[in-house]
Amino acid sequence: MKDDGLRYEELQFITRPYRSVFLGGLLIGAIGASMDNVVTIISSLDEIREKNPQLPLKQLLHSGQQIAQDTASSMINVLMFAYLSGAIPAFVFYIANGWNFADVMGMHLSLEILRTLCGGFAIVLSVPLALTAFGVAEGIQERRQTK
Structure with missing residues (x-):
C-alpha cells in the first residue's frame, strides 16, 4: 500500500529511518502476541x-x-487497548501543546490500528500452526509409546 494513510510523526524522535523501525516493532509485537x-x-x-x-x-x-x-478475541482486545494506552502520553502531550484533536487522533490512530491488525492476524494465524505442531508432537509421542 506504499504506506498510504500512515502518519510516522509519532516516531519523529527516532534518528533511524521511521519505516524500518516501525516494521520491526510490528514484527516484535506480532511475535509476542502469537507466542502468548x-x-x-x-x-x-x-x-x-x-x-x-x-x-x-x-x-x-x-x-x-x-x-x-474463546481466547483469541480477548487477546486481540487486550492488544488493542495496550497499544492505545501506550499512545496516551504522547496524545496528551500534543493536545497540551495546542495541536488539533483531529490531527492528533489521525496521527496516533493510524499506527496503533495497524499494530493491532498485525498482532490480531498473528494471533489468528498462530492457531492452525499451534494445533498442527501439537498434533505432530502427539503423533510422534504415540508412536514412541507403541514401540
Missing part, C-alpha cells in the same frame, strides 16, 4: 491430555479450536 496465544493453547491441550489420556487426537484438536475461539 500458542502457549495458552498448547498448555491447555497438555492439561486436557493429562486429565484424559484416552481422548482421541481429533477431539483434542477440536478442543484446541474451541480454546482458540
